[in-house]
Amino acid sequence: MxxxxxxxxxxxxxxxxxxxxxxxxxxxxxxxxxxxxxxxxxxxxxxxxxxxxxxxxxxxxxxxxxxxxxxxxxxxxxxxSCEAVDAIACAHLTEVDRKIADLQALRRELGSIIDQCGCGTIAECRIIEALSP
Amino acid sequence: MxxxxxxxxxxxxxxxxxxxxxxxxxxxxxxxxxxxxxxxxxxxxxxxxxxxxxxxxxxxxxxxxxxxxxxxxxxxxxxxSCEAVDAIACAHLTEVDRKIADLQALRRELGSIIDQCGCGTIAECRIIEALSP
DNA sequence: CTTGACCCTATAGTTGCTACAGGGTGCATA
DNA sequence: TATGCACCCTGTAGCAACTATAGGGTCAAG
Missing domain, CATH: 1.10.1660.10 (Multidrug-efflux Transporter Regulator; Chain: A; Domain 2)
Structure with missing residues (x-):
């Protein structure tokens, strides 16, 4: 075949x-x-x-x-030469690292806000408060 | 004013x-x-x-x-009640955690492949090899 | 008046798929 | 042969969250 x-x-x-x-x-x-x-x-x-x-x-x-x-x-x-392959892969790896770092920073901030939230009413909600001006 | x-x-x-x-x-x-x-x-x-x-x-x-x-x-x-706010925030936090985990798994695999790459020709490129069947 | 920064609406594009509409093919079974 | 079901086909629009482009109007300073 x-x-x-x-x-x-x-x-x-x-x-x-x-x-x-x-x-x-x-x-x-x-x-x-x-x-x-x-x-x-x-x-x-x-x-x-x-x-x-x-x-x-x-x-x-x-x-x-x-x-x-x-x-x-x-x-x-x-x-x-596989130099160009290496360049593409390394650029991508750098991008992935940046995304991880961004998400981790976001996670820290969000986690911190959520930890402060003791469920009462919206008027006293720490999450809403953190988002509000 | x-x-x-x-x-x-x-x-x-x-x-x-x-x-x-x-x-x-x-x-x-x-x-x-x-x-x-x-x-x-x-x-x-x-x-x-x-x-x-x-x-x-x-x-x-x-x-x-x-x-x-x-x-x-x-x-x-x-x-x-701010329960619903909490639910949205926690669901989002869970999603962020999942994204971080996915990216970290990806990063580990990609990083490992790149580490094996000693720049020669494409024919012996470990990155290309890792992607090929 | 002229000019340049700013404003406006409408529409299409970006990335990587994915859904939907409407219709044809292949094969097993009755 | 007819039927039914899984699979195939093309074309087009949609998704998320913006962003670019085209073409034209407004405002204020010089």
Whole structure:
């Protein structure tokens, strides 16, 4: 069996991706258009499955669609230095760290406000008070 | 001076909010429509300024627009129990904690992959390898 | 009057999906 | 053959929370 054909549903199940999301990736050019059956159903190859797996893994790691696009492009250039890959990954890691820090600051403030709240009426609610001018 | 009037630009500066965002809040009903000048400029009262401050503080703490809408409604009911406020705040805090945990898991995985990357060619790139099937 | 900062409305775009509408295909079963 | 159900298709609009763009009016100082 030199050529396996997968339906879009097969790909969706194999990669835990929604069918509509796969169509979306095709529309934005992230996944190449596959061949079609006589019934106009999409017919994917194993290479498509591999590429979609890459996309999902990168998305799960929080890389933006554009970053994924760049990573895919770079991954095709086997002899090229992986410096650019490193740059994308490190920029993303820095962004993740910033988000964590922001959320932690937010959490501290919010937690502090909530801790002060002894449930009475709105008029004496510390949460409302903290938000009010 | 019993009645102070602020332009939309005044409000924007006072609350570090963009003018277009203030118009947006009005459109979605979060901020009541103000009076207008003869030239059709919005003319805000101090009460508007107070309400916008509340909105911005709540947004900065990560509350969704809908949560802010609910909090605003609750804040007007002075004699009511602040239980509902507490519920909104705690639900939000739980969500923030979940986001932090997710990001930290992601960060650990991403960081580990990046640490293994000794820059050579794409063909031997550990980052690309980690993403590939 | 001119100019520049500010204001106005309406509409479309951003990111990454996701929902909905309406219709076709494939296959198993009666 | 007919039916039913799961799956497929395209096109378009929606979601959250803004934000950009287009085109035009207002205000106040020089």
């Amino acid at each position: 030199a050529h396996e054909n997968f339906s879009i549903g097969d790909l969706a199940k194999a990669t835990k991706t929604k069918v509509v999301t796969i169509r979306y990736y095709e529309r934005i050019g992230l996944l190449p258009e596959p061949e079609r059956t006589a019934g106009n159903y999409r017919s994917y190859s194993a290479a498509h499955l591999g590429r979609l797996s890459f996309i999902r893994r990168a998305r799960d790691l929080g890389f933006s669609i554009e970053q994924v696009r760049d990573l895919l492009s770079l991954s095709d250039q086997r002899d090229r | 019993a009645h102070e009037n602020f332009s939309i630009g005044d409000l924007a500066k006072a609350t570090k909010t963009k003018v277009v965002t203030i118009r947006y809040y009005e459109r979605i009903g979060l901020l009541p429509e103000p009076e207008r000048t003869a030239g059709n400029y919005r003319s805000y009262s101090a009460a508007h300024l107070g309400r916008l401050s509340f909105i911005r503080r709540a947004r900065d703490l990560g509350f969704s627009i809908e949560q802010v809408r609910d909090l605003l409604s609750l804040s007007d009911q002075r004699d009511r």
